[in-house]
Amino acid sequence: MTARRLHAAPERVAVTIDGAPAMLPAGESLATALLCEGHVLLRRSPRDGTPRGAFCFMGACQECAILVDGVVRQACLTPVTAGMAIALRGAP
Amino acid sequence: MTAPLAFDVIVLGAGPAGATCAATAAEAGRRVAVIDEQPRAGGQVWRAPMGGFPGKGDADQAAGDALRQRLAASPATGLLGHRVWSVVRTESGYRVDTLGPDGPTALEAPSLVVATGAHERVVPFPGWTTPGVIGLAAATVLLKSHGVVPGRRLVVAGCGPLLAVVAAGLVKAGAEVAAIVDIAPRSAWLSRLPAILGQPRLATRGLSWAFAVAKAGVPTLSGHGVRRVEGGEAISRVVIGPVDADGAPVEGPEQVIEADSLIVGHGLTTASEVTRLLRAEHRFDRLRGGWIPVVDGAFQTSLPGLHAIGDGAGIRGQAMASLAGEALGWHLAGRTAEAAATRARMAAATPFSDAMAGLMAQRPAQVRAIAPETVVCRCEDVTRAEIDAAVDAGATQIDQLKHFTRCGMGPCQGRSCADTVQELMAARLGTSREAVGQWTGRPPLRPVPLGEVIGAFSYVDIPIPTPAPL
Numbered sequence: 001m002t003a004r005r006l007h008a009a010p011e012r013v014a015v016t017i018d019g020a021p022a023m024l025p026a027g028e029s030l031a032t033a034l035l036c037e038g039h040v041l042l043r044r045s046p047r048d049g050t051p052r053g054a055f056c057f058m059g060a061c062q063e064c065a066i067l068v069d070g071v072v073r074q075a076c077l078t079p080v081t082a083g084m085a086i087a088l089r090g091a092p
Numbered sequence: 093m094t095a096p097l098a099f100d101v102i103v104l105g106a107g108p109a110g111a112t113c114a115a116t117a118a119e120a121g122r123r124v125a126v127i128d129e130q131p132r133a134g135g136q137v138w139r140a141p142m143g144g145f146p147g148k149g150d151a152d153q154a155a156g157d158a159l160r161q162r163l164a165a166s167p168a169t170g171l172l173g174h175r176v177w178s179v180v181r182t183e184s185g186y187r188v189d190t191l192g193p194d195g196p197t198a199l200e201a202p203s204l205v206v207a208t209g210a211h212e213r214v215v216p217f218p219g220w221t222t223p224g225v226i227g228l229a230a231a232t233v234l235l236k237s238h239g240v241v242p243g244r245r246l247v248v249a250g251c252g253p254l255l256a257v258v259a260a261g262l263v264k265a266g267a268e269v270a271a272i273v274d275i276a277p278r279s280a281w282l283s284r285l286p287a288i289l290g291q292p293r294l295a296t297r298g299l300s301w302a303f304a305v306a307k308a309g310v311p312t313l314s315g316h317g318v319r320r321v322e323g324g325e326a327i328s329r330v331v332i333g334p335v336d337a338d339g340a341p342v343e344g345p346e347q348v349i350e351a352d353s354l355i356v357g358h359g360l361t362t363a364s365e366v367t368r369l370l371r372a373e374h375r376f377d378r379l380r381g382g383w384i385p386v387v388d389g390a391f392q393t394s395l396p397g398l399h400a401i402g403d404g405a406g407i408r409g410q411a412m413a414s415l416a417g418e419a420l421g422w423h424l425a426g427r428t429a430e431a432a433a434t435r436a437r438m439a440a441a442t443p444f445s446d447a448m449a450g451l452m453a454q455r456p457a458q459v460r461a462i463a464p465e466t467v468v469c470r471c472e473d474v475t476r477a478e479i480d481a482a483v484d485a486g487a488t489q490i491d492q493l494k495h496f497t498r499c500g501m502g503p504c505q506g507r508s509c510a511d512t513v514q515e516l517m518a519a520r521l522g523t524s525r526e527a528v529g530q531w532t533g534r535p536p537l538r539p540v541p542l543g544e545v546i547g548a549f550s551y552v553d554i555p556i557p558t559p560a561p562l
Binding site for chain 1: 143212222230242325473
């Protein structure tokens, strides 16, 4: 899935994704920013370990719950801020 | 710990229903707080642009901007970006606990308005949990609010008005739409045309969507549904096949479509967690999206001071939600003449609203045709076969099914699967949805980090009961 922005992305800020440095647009929804960077796979389901990505983008389904600075956050409700340490749970 | 903030009215949800209600009541002199999970008012239908996207500048954005400006100019207190995790009845009304960007907040009021809207219904099929499969409503968020096309080559599937909205939105954004896959035969739209034409403004918009899609030459397959999605770590193919008018698969050739994004949805279901949590009386209304709180002429539920409006009180769409918000706002301010006049306008909009709700309603035959190996509860990976096995092992009521299988016990608390699971149970048992019932509402309404909910406190503030005499 290669998502595409219809506008010029806002100024990017430095974050880390699974420890690797990355630049994401400040203020954009983290779920959307990750999607546009090609991170479709966000986590694995706890029981069967099947791959999962953001699904509802509005805070209901909990599929985009990843670790931000060590706390489980719904990426779709979390705006990108500078210095975020993002951990995709179980994704390669 | 600080005492809860006191208001006359607390409104949950700042969409068309909630924000209109809050502004109307506040402008008329009531002390009102309005709370929403999203950082800006407007709900999903009028979602504000964010993250540097200027917005599409369309009619929805203009309407949303007007509502946001009205709310901001009103004396209502807005708690936006606040997640409500607890709602309880108190001696004098209701207490609401939220978790916002700056920590926890508690509020109290004698009147509580639940305007929590709808969730999208996606009827499961094999592969629907694959990354790259998203909801139609999700795609409207990405297109309207974030300015993002979610893939390079997309399939749009499902049914109802959102299907047309998303397809047209993608085409207008210059996206490559490989196919539009519509469950409904063409006749389903035509049969509702008289009701739709009763609302010329909205009918025109529907025709412009259809025109945009036709002009782009996108293949539209009416009477078809998604059979399965293929691809491991991300979607690579969508397999579709013919379905009957109720969405159940019928004999016929399958088609394989290469795609890196599937956008799919099958209507809306009510978000009734709060009224369920408070044990208000509900009834099952398939046309209106499932279980809805029973309300009287003043939108009051079976509990005093608890009101429900908008799609969460039965799917009726934005126009009806806005009117209900205004009518209840007047009512809560004691302005009965204005409330009655607004209610009369709701009656006029009912035929159109019913026609649209019919397109959004669950199709039982589609649910009953779900293949056994399909995951139904996404959170806990519970399949159709496991649900059937639990019923065969003796589960007769939806809470029993939860105990048997963990279905509905995950972090989404059944928001994604409840409507489907209840229908599957009713089908297996040969009984009604009423007999199967709905999951008992429990706090927290949303997963919240415990440390943040507790907030800053001093140990001396913890009340210690007097020890019992020895």
